[in-house]
Amino acid sequence: AKTKPQIVVTRKLPDVVETRMRELFDAKLNTDDRPMTQAELVEAAQTADVLVPTVTDKIDAGVLAQAGPKLKMIAQFGAGVDNIDVDAANNRSIIVTNTPGVLTEDTADMTLALMLAVPRRLKEGARYLVDHAENWEGWSPTWMLGHRIWGKRLGIVGMGRIGQAVARRAKAFGLAIHYHNRRRVAADIEEELEATYWDSLDQMLARMDVVSVHCPHTPATFHLLSARRLKLMKPSAFIVNTARGEIIDEAALIRMLENDQLAGAGLDVFEHEPSADPKLIKLARENKVVLLPHMGSATLESRIDMGEKVIINIRTFADGHRPPDRVLPSML
Ligand code: 8YV
Numbered sequence: 001a002k003t004k005p006q007i008v009v010t011r012k013l014p015d016v017v018e019t020r021m022r023e024l025f026d027a028k029l030n031t032d033d034r035p036m037t038q039a040e041l042v043e044a045a046q047t048a049d050v051l052v053p054t055v056t057d058k059i060d061a062g063v064l065a066q067a068g069p070k071l072k073m074i075a076q077f078g079a080g081v082d083n084i085d086v087d088a089a090n091n092r093s094i095i096v097t098n099t100p101g102v103l104t105e106d107t108a109d110m111t112l113a114l115m116l117a118v119p120r121r122l123k124e125g126a127r128y129l130v131d132h133a134e135n136w137e138g139w140s141p142t143w144m145l146g147h148r149i150w151g152k153r154l155g156i157v158g159m160g161r162i163g164q165a166v167a168r169r170a171k172a173f174g175l176a177i178h179y180h181n182r183r184r185v186a187a188d189i190e191e192e193l194e195a196t197y198w199d200s201l202d203q204m205l206a207r208m209d210v211v212s213v214h215c216p217h218t219p220a221t222f223h224l225l226s227a228r229r230l231k232l233m234k235p236s237a238f239i240v241n242t243a244r245g246e247i248i249d250e251a252a253l254i255r256m257l258e259n260d261q262l263a264g265a266g267l268d269v270f271e272h273e274p275s276a277d278p279k280l281i282k283l284a285r286e287n288k289v290v291l292l293p294h295m296g297s298a299t300l301e302s303r304i305d306m307g308e309k310v311i312i313n314i315r316t317f318a319d320g321h322r323p324p325d326r327v328l329p330s331m332l
Contacts (some may be wrong), residue, residue: 001049005318006070008044009052010036013077014300022098023068024311025050040068050314052076055294056274061088063147073317075310077101079162079297082217082244087329088235097313097325101161102305103297108165110296111212111242112173112265118238119147125285143259147263150174155208157201157224158215158243159185166212180204181215206232208289217244218332227252230262238264242296245271254279257288268292 003025012033013021021069028048034055038046044051045059051057054077061139063083063114063304067265074084075100086096115121126143129136137143142212147193154170159181167177177195184190184197199206201224205211211233225239225248239262243250250271256262267289270276276291307310309321313323 005049005314006047007050007052007075008048008111009057009077010041010044011054011077011233012194012304013307017311018306020035020307020311024315036278038063045071049073050075050311050317052077052314053083055080055083057083057087059084061085064088064092064094067092067094071313072169073097073323075313075317077306077310080115080216080244081332082246084297086327086332091328095317095323096327097310097323098327099309099313099319100325101307102309104161106299106302107162107242108169110179110268111166111214111240112163112169113211114242114268114290114292115170115210117147118172118240118264121146121287123290128330136219143168147253149210152176152209153207155179155198156213156222157211157213157247159195160214160216161210162242164189164193166214175210178182178204178208199236201249202232205229206234208233208237212227212240213247215243215247216332217246221247223247223249225249227255230256233262233325235261236263238262238266240266242268244271245269250277250280254283257283264288265293269294276316286308 006026008028009030011030018029041057041063045063045066049070050073050155052069052075069323071094074089074096074143077085079098079100081096081098089096097123121144151174152175154175154177156179159179171193172176175327177193179195180198180201227249230252232251253265254277257265273294282289282291309325313325316323
């Protein structure tokens with residue numbers, strides 16, 4: 001019989017996924033649910049045929065330089081691969097795969113939840129009732145007023161799978177869809193979404209009521225929403241980010257929120273995870289922002305499907321074929 005590939009999984013995964021991995025591979029699973037240290041990652045890279053990391057593992061050029069000769073594949077458990085130096089992996093003939101597609105709808109749902117939560121003061125209202133269960137002042141015509149989102153313009157930055165899933169939902173919620181992307185999407189998709197393409201991100205930002213970020217984090221998109229670009233936005237506009245914190249200049253965003261140059265933000269991701277800037281926490285207490293701890297794809301169903309994708313990628317590669325979700329440097 002063929003020897004099973006030796007895989008090292010860096011984090012605890014759902015039980016069904018781990019059981020399947022144990023059946024199919026010589027799997028070193030991680031019961032200890034904390035991120036690996038760099039030293040542990042290096043050790044894993046020295047012993048495994050396949051490494052299965054997540055967003056919390058920094059597989060940089062340093063780790064890859066110390067990888068053992070056996071390491072042939074990095075099968076990321078996740079869609080984003082910005083924690084991996086894909087160039088360095090490619091140069092060492094280590095292939096990289098990810099898990100796109102299966103977390104699209106859940107991430108889009110959470111994006112809409114944030115898009116509604118901030119202008120409709122969802123968290124504030126829910127909190128109020130918990131704090132004032134006995135002394136609720138009662139309804140009043142001018143109390144807890146937020147802003148409607150229907151009829152407004154949504155600008156989507158990055159119109160890939162998740163951007164399009166957000167657009168479909170937002171259209172059903174009555175928003176007009178606008179987008180900026182490296183390329184225009186196919187005409188039939190544009191038509192279905194009644195989406196307006198903006199070649200110029202600057203021009204789009206200046207006209208939007210809500211801006212939602214859905215591009216990958218790459219060197220080209222780092223601080224894509226720079227201080228200069230954020231200043232182009234209307235002071236009444238809301239911003240939502242379920243992609244990666246690094247795409248927005250977080251310090252600039254904070255300053256603008258503090259100075260009421262933007263109406264609010266819904267953030268699921270941060271520039272320096274796993275910590276959130278204390279200034280953002282303060283803004284959350286003041287109800288100018290709603291913050292979530294990177295929960296966009298956090299459903300049991302998504303996590304199981306992500307695990308299944310990782311398994312398919314590894315099996316296909318081990319069988320000598322091209323894995324379905326290969327990530328090439330040219331794609332980033
Ligand atoms: C995960 C994500 O929480 O897939 C991604 O890119 O951000 C989330 O689905 C995590 O990154 C998995 O590694």
